[in-house]
Amino acid sequence: MVYRILGRACAALLLLGMTAGLARADGILQQILSRGTLRVAVLPSLPPYSKVLPSGEPEGYDIDIAKKLADALKVKPEFVVTDIPGRITSLQTRKVDVTIADFTRTVERSTTIAFTEPYLVxxxxxxxxxxxxxxxxxxxxxxxxxxxxxxxxxxxxxxxxxxxxxxxxxxxxxxxxxxxxxxxxxxxxxxxxxxxxxxxxxxxxxxxxxxxxxxxxAEIGIGLPSGDPDFLRVLNLFVEQLNASGNNAKMFKQWFGFDQPTITVHY
Amino acid sequence: MNYTFTLRTIYPYLGELWQAAAVTLWLSSLAIVLSIALGAGIAVLRRSRLRLLRVLGAVYVEIMRNTPLLVILYVVYFAAPAIGIRLSSFVAALLGLTLNSAGYMAEILRAGLIAVAPGQFEAAQSQGMTGWQVFRHVVFPQVFRTIYAPLGNQVIAVILASSLASAVAVEDVASWMQTVGSTSFRFFETFVIAAIVYLVLCQTVNIARLLIGRWLFRQGATR
CATH class of the missing domain: 3.40.190.10 (Periplasmic binding protein-like II)
Structure with missing residues (x-):
């Protein structure tokens, strides 16, 4: 009897382990939706992009963009305050889902992480x-x-x-x-x-x-782990609509006090 | 983790690494030599007959051993210009490292001096030895043997501490690590390479210390 219960418990655990394994194989997007939070790496002292208040709450232009993104995904934002190397390594080790921290994109850098289209130039x-x-x-x-x-x-x-x-x-x-x-x-x-x-x-x-x-x-974009085109597709759509809707320009003016320069380039 | 460690991507930056390693080595070597000299002076102060000099020596040692090197570097590089002392990055870092290390060197040397029993000075003098002869044949050999191991530790401590010099714009190995990491976003590779460079520098010093010690103190234990 005891052995049978133990056996079933083991089987249940195994099954649980397998589903957990499956969940891990999911894309970043699915992980965010299942978790209900979007983990965002931000910098502690780069006002007006971002700064951490004495209460521990971050605020700033980049922070508001993160909140807008979490809203759009219908999840809660969870801020991870980090430093210059940490903005990159926390993506590479999947400790965060995105980095929104005055990130300038270059081809060399994009071989290690992915960038969205720019939300700021x-x-x-x-x-x-x-x-x-x-x-x-x-x-x-x-x-x-x-x-x-x-x-x-x-x-x-x-x-x-x-x-x-x-x-x-x-x-x-x-x-x-x-x-x-x-x-x-x-x-x-x-x-x-x-x-x-x-x-x-x-x-x-x-x-x-x-x-x-x-x-x-310099083109400033949102950083995300490489190798997940589905997540990149969603983020790019978010950035495009953030820019096109005028919400981006509104937030920019609120934090910087002057009009946002144009983002699009004429070649 | 979704990351492919690719050392190949760092090859284009290796040329600057040798220059950076040379700066680290040069900065630490100078700081070690200068801090031994300054430390010796302070160790002598701390054994002075005058109470004031002993107190001054003790105050210096306690200040240097109880303030972070980073703070000293900031004071020397960023704050000193306010009173008209403007030092280049390298000189500021050298001064900061020397001041800091001298606090530790003074204590190491003082321990060595204490280890020589006072009776030996008297015995040597009663043999008609001059001051220099007492130092050369009685004091120095014993002090040197006592301080040899802790001196080696301090030498390595200075090499490792020199990595903070990058905070005041010195282009050493730690600076190379930050610069290449930020340029390429390949921090894992640059962290590992920088760690290897420091490890090799320090182990070279350590092995040299053991070999030289074995040769110098052939009869006794060196560790």
Whole structure:
């Protein structure tokens, strides 16, 4: 009798294990729908894209996009606050379903994770102290003798040398460190996207300004694990409708305080 | 996990890795030599007859052993320009590492000095030895033997700690790891390669230390 019960229990467990195995083989989309939550990797301090409030709740433009996406999928968002490497590795290890964290897409990067169509297009510009000599990037020549703070491995790695081949790159891990270097004179300029720069100028009245001219344009998309075209299809549809409906532009204006630049490109 | 570990993708970045390893090695070597010199001075201060000097030595050691190296690096690189001291990334990192390591070196050297019994100084002097002779033939051989193993540990600690220098824009192995990881999104590959580089650097030092120790202290135990 005891053995029979044990036997049935074992069989039941085995069956459960098999269904669990089947569930694991499901696509990401099915996992999200079964779980009822969308796990989103976000950055803790990149306002106005995202920041974590003292209460532990994240807020910002990227956070609102994540909430819209969860709404559209009829699930709850679950935020996973991470760092620069974590935005990628948490996708690669499937700890999160998507990363919404000011993600610039490139072909090289897209061999490790997948990107949606862009929900934002940014332009990289130079942020300088107000007393900097010169008004435009074009006046800097080959950039000799100018120290430019950049994010390690970011878009600026190629963009700055392409425009200012003789400029010295000073690499930092976080934007906060780049800003310290700029304010303390350890760097003459800082290469960041103009949305970040606008906010930085607003936050430090009378200290900073932007130089005229662009270094590069960057397409910001949602990141997802590679190898799941079905999930990518759904996310792309979400992004397209977010852009087309005007909801994206509305959220952008709310967080950045000015109109969203056009996302589409004319070739 | 849905990820294919592909070392091949990192090959284009390996050229910069050798340069980065050279920076790590150069920075740590300089910091080790300078911190031994500074540490020796502080160890001597801590054994001074003057109470004030002893207190100063102790205060230095406690500050350096109780503040994170990262904070010291930030102070030297980001905060010092406010009072007119502007150091390059490399010099700032070297200074921070040296100041920090000297705190530990001082204690290692002080332990070595304590290990020489006071009677030996008196005995050596009574033999008519000069100050230098006492140091060369009595003190130094014993101090060196006592501190040899902990000194080796501190050398490795400095090499590993030098990875924090990337926070103040030094282009070392840790910087290479972050830069290539962020460029290619292949952090797993770059983490593993950086770990191997540090492991090889430190094990080379460790094995050299064991071999040199075996040769130097042929009669005694070296570990």
């Amino acid at each position: 940014t332009t990289m510009r130079l942020l300088v102290p107000v007393d900097f000599k010169g008004k435009a990037i074009a006046e800097l020549g080959d950039g000799a003798g100018i120290k430019i703070a950049i994010s390690r491995g970011g878009t600026a790695e190629q963009a700055v040398p392409a425009n200012l081949p003789k400029a010295t790159l000073v690499r930092f891990n976080t934007q906060a460190d780049e800003m310290s270097a700029l304010l303390n004179g350890q760097a003459d300029a800082m290469a960041e996207d103009d949305f970040y720069n606008s906010q930085a100028i607003k936050d430090r009245p009378g200290k900073l300004r932007q130089l005229d001219g662009l270094l590069a344009r």
